[in-house]
Amino acid sequence: MRENLHRFFRAARGAGVHVSPAESIDAMRAVSQVGFSDRTVLRDALLLTLAKSQDEKLALGDCFDLFFSQPEPRQDQPGTDDDASQEADPSPSSEAASEGGEGHPSEGLGPLAQMLLSQDRNALAAAIASASGAASLSDIRYSTQRGIFSSRILDAMGLQRLRDELDELTATNPALAERLRTALDALREAVRDTVAQGLALYAREETENLRNEILRNAPLARIERRHVAEMRALIRRIAQRLRERYSKPRKRQRRGHLDVRRTLRRNAAWGGIPFLTAWKRKHRDRPKIVAICDVSGSVAQVSDFFLLLIHSLHEVVDDVRSFAFSSHTIEVSEILEKKSPEEAMAEIMSKVGFGSSDYGSSLVDFEKDFMSTLTPQTTVIVLGDARSNNLDPRADILRRISERSKRLVWLNPEGRLAWGFGDSEMPRYATFCSVVRQCATAQQLERAVSDIVATYQ
Amino acid sequence: MAEQKPSTAIEAVESGLAAQGYIASRQIATAVYLSQQIEKPILVEGPAGVGKTELAKAIAAWRGKKMIRLQCYEGLDEAKALYEWKYAKQLLYTQILKDKLGEVLGGAKTLHDALAQLHDFGDVFFSKEFVEPRPLLQALEQPGGCVLLIDEIDKSDAEFESLLLEILSDFQVTIPELGTVSAITPPTVILTSNSERDLGDALKRRCLHLHIGFPEQRLEERIVESRVPGISQTLRRQMVGFIHEIRSLDLKKLPSVSETIDWARVLVLLQVSELDTEIVKDTLNVLLKYEADIEAATPQVTTFIAKAARSNVFG
Numbered sequence: 001m002r003e004n005l006h007r008f009f010r011a012a013r014g015a016g017v018h019v020s021p022a023e024s025i026d027a028m029r030a031v032s033q034v035g036f037s038d039r040t041v042l043r044d045a046l047l048l049t050l051a052k053s054q055d056e057k058l059a060l061g062d063c064f065d066l067f068f069s070q071p072e073p074r075q076d077q078p079g080t081d082d083d084a085s086q087e088a089d090p091s092p093s094s095e096a097a098s099e100g101g102e103g104h105p106s107e108g109l110g111p112l113a114q115m116l117l118s119q120d121r122n123a124l125a126a127a128i129a130s131a132s133g134a135a136s137l138s139d140i141r142y143s144t145q146r147g148i149f150s151s152r153i154l155d156a157m158g159l160q161r162l163r164d165e166l167d168e169l170t171a172t173n174p175a176l177a178e179r180l181r182t183a184l185d186a187l188r189e190a191v192r193d194t195v196a197q198g199l200a201l202y203a204r205e206e207t208e209n210l211r212n213e214i215l216r217n218a219p220l221a222r223i224e225r226r227h228v229a230e231m232r233a234l235i236r237r238i239a240q241r242l243r244e245r246y247s248k249p250r251k252r253q254r255r256g257h258l259d260v261r262r263t264l265r266r267n268a269a270w271g272g273i274p275f276l277t278a279w280k281r282k283h284r285d286r287p288k289i290v291a292i293c294d295v296s297g298s299v300a301q302v303s304d305f306f307l308l309l310i311h312s313l314h315e316v317v318d319d320v321r322s323f324a325f326s327s328h329t330i331e332v333s334e335i336l337e338k339k340s341p342e343e344a345m346a347e348i349m350s351k352v353g354f355g356s357s358d359y360g361s362s363l364v365d366f367e368k369d370f371m372s373t374l375t376p377q378t379t380v381i382v383l384g385d386a387r388s389n390n391l392d393p394r395a396d397i398l399r400r401i402s403e404r405s406k407r408l409v410w411l412n413p414e415g416r417l418a419w420g421f422g423d424s425e426m427p428r429y430a431t432f433c434s435v436v437r438q439c440a441t442a443q444q445l446e447r448a449v450s451d452i453v454a455t456y457q
Numbered sequence: 458m459a460e461q462k463p464s465t466a467i468e469a470v471e472s473g474l475a476a477q478g479y480i481a482s483r484q485i486a487t488a489v490y491l492s493q494q495i496e497k498p499i500l501v502e503g504p505a506g507v508g509k510t511e512l513a514k515a516i517a518a519w520r521g522k523k524m525i526r527l528q529c530y531e532g533l534d535e536a537k538a539l540y541e542w543k544y545a546k547q548l549l550y551t552q553i554l555k556d557k558l559g560e561v562l563g564g565a566k567t568l569h570d571a572l573a574q575l576h577d578f579g580d581v582f583f584s585k586e587f588v589e590p591r592p593l594l595q596a597l598e599q600p601g602g603c604v605l606l607i608d609e610i611d612k613s614d615a616e617f618e619s620l621l622l623e624i625l626s627d628f629q630v631t632i633p634e635l636g637t638v639s640a641i642t643p644p645t646v647i648l649t650s651n652s653e654r655d656l657g658d659a660l661k662r663r664c665l666h667l668h669i670g671f672p673e674q675r676l677e678e679r680i681v682e683s684r685v686p687g688i689s690q691t692l693r694r695q696m697v698g699f700i701h702e703i704r705s706l707d708l709k710k711l712p713s714v715s716e717t718i719d720w721a722r723v724l725v726l727l728q729v730s731e732l733d734t735e736i737v738k739d740t741l742n743v744l745l746k747y748e749a750d751i752e753a754a755t756p757q758v759t760t761f762i763a764k765a766a767r768s769n770v771f772g
Contacts (some may be wrong), residue, residue: 033494034463044487054662
């Protein structure tokens, strides 16, 4: 049974539940208290010890149901399972065969054939389970491995012998051969299901990691539509990571010089002898961010993800104002706060999207209406490719924005090589920016935002 | 205890808590049973008013143990949670013992001798007598064990969490001047959280994680039955059904179990025998705590009552 639990832990990790060795030990202890007899109690016990949040509970609950759904004999007769997994490879189903083989017409056939003919479901399920143990199904990683694992399991169950017997029987006893063939098809199907379940249980972690790795480095602007939802999930995780890193106040770093006046006052009772010291605190600005995003066709997708990220950082940056433009500028903070990301983006696009970008007039709009949002504590982030269709870039406005704010960061989804070529005005804008960086992938986005937030720490 | 079948033991927990007026779901009972068996604290999360604090009280009453409560808030620190030196007493004693000290040190010729003699007395002023135990230390010092409730841990600072780690995993605290104090009998520790902020992984890892959500209709009816005995069965069904409908709305603060119980009491006080639109509208402020929520719910009242009544017929 311990083996089963270990496999369950692996499956749980695959389902995204963090199971550390210490937690698995706790779970083991809990399970040894409640036993395996009552499945709901077992489920509760595992959920209590392993899952650490409501989301994890849901995921783990599903995982538990999937894990314990098919192999029923495991619950009904735990004894058989233990025995079977011990003897494993050479003749995994000999015991099951001895149950169903007596007094059958098919004398002299292999154990697998006898089992198939006797239609003993429990024995078959147990044999599949032990054979999948022998074929180490829990090592399955990719969906392309399904075939090889299926055939490994079937081999472990004694398929070769069954084939030979089938060949013989077709000549001697065609009716029996026919029955056996149907049963074999059913068996193949059952094995295929087992492998599919195994894939769902054990392979998730690996594939997910791989996919995330690819997604993190994929250019945001050209992401496929079907990956958008996954990307959003990834961005949300990035936001969570940034929140964890930056939301905790760091007291010690903030301690400044000795505050003489407060120290004296506080120690008046002791005749001014400083028993208790009072310290000045270093002043730290609260993060204030003004984000100005290009939502014209070429960069809209990147802006979308960027806005999603910056607005999921409430605990760290509570003062964010966002503006979107393609040919003129509007404020979009409220839309983003109130609506779901999908709806918000659709609304923003319908308002200002779909135009050809005109950085000059958009900056004029910003200066006219929103210049007052900038304070000396504000970090201004401009996200755009700086391709202004050969219209006046109005870099002078950008200079004024830069002068009014703490920092001006320009994030450009295009590669450095393309800056300044064609209608790109990047070099002219860059002179007024504190930082200019490329921001094409989720990873670059994370680094950029992380750096911006870190300057306030 | 180990010989007992777990399922019966869990049922025993359930009935034991029920005797104290706390109707526990199966998950809750399992958590309480497990925490006792493997000696781990329970971290209870869930919306406000679903009976997180009440659970600790019920466990204490059921086991006949003392309950020690530590209410967390921002700025809570070691001195308020764990222990503090009784400064005033120390000062007073040094004053009183001045003469005695003079006698003791009288024989000393040099400063070195005096110091050496003083050392022989050990740390008189930093001994147990001068420690003011705060809730955490008190909990460890209870000879018969106790139920330690650390309420609303999410309200405290992140540093305080780290302070708790030692107590949660080993049931001991270390006081630099005195050494390590271990629990005489490990207390049953319950932590509650409203998920206002994410707790650290280290803390979560040391606890059983129990999430109490809004109860199912049947369970809630039983809770109301045990808490407000005077209420008739039909009314009970109707009001619980109504509240379940309310919870389907998108409100700022959904009514939880404590609101249900309050409402049941109000209805009994007003001698209501059946829900009708008027009475519900008049008492809606018991259930909903925001003006906007009341406004959102008011137009739906009639339909919800009808729905609740209909589910009654079949339920």
